[in-house]
Amino acid sequence: MSWTVEVAPRELTYLLALPAPLRERISIQINLLQKNPHALSGSKKLKGSSSRFRLRVGDYRVVYLVDEQAHQVRVERIRHRKDVYRGL
Numbered sequence: 001m002s003w004t005v006e007v008a009p010r011e012l013t014y015l016l017a018l019p020a021p022l023r024e025r026i027s028i029q030i031n032l033l034q035k036n037p038h039a040l041s042g043s044k045k046l047k048g049s050s051s052r053f054r055l056r057v058g059d060y061r062v063v064y065l066v067d068e069q070a071h072q073v074r075v076e077r078i079r080h081r082k083d084v085y086r087g088l
Contacts, residue, residue, distance in 0.1 A: 005033045005053070007075040011082065015078050026057050030075060037066050037073045052076075 007030065012088070015023055032040055035053075042056035046063070055062040061084040063077040077084055 001069060002034050003037055003071050003073050005030060005073045005075065008077075011075055012034070026060060026062065026078060028058050029055055030062060033064065033073045033075075037055045037064065051076070056081075060084075 015026060018026070029040065029042075037043070037053065040055060043053055044056075046052045046054055051066050051068070053064055053066060055064065059081050061077070061079060061081050062075060063084060065074045065076060066072075066075070077088065
């Protein structure tokens with residue numbers, strides 16, 4: 001069963017502003033979330049949350065929420081590793 005992946009509008013704008021090679025790498029990883037958001041290489045569950053995960057793509061991180069009931073993934077944040085956890 002595939003998962004529905006939704007990217008927050010603000011994060012989509014941020015993604016589109018990144019250099020093309022980096023944007024492509026991150027986009028590929030986000031698309032892979034449709035298959036299984038738990039089994040990706042570089043994916044880890046964040047401490048203190050039951051449904052929040054992070055995906056490592058080089059020096060960038062993609063933070064996403066997983067809704068097991070609805071089979072949905074919502075990308076909350078795409079940022080450089082030094083900035084990604086500020087304000088979460």
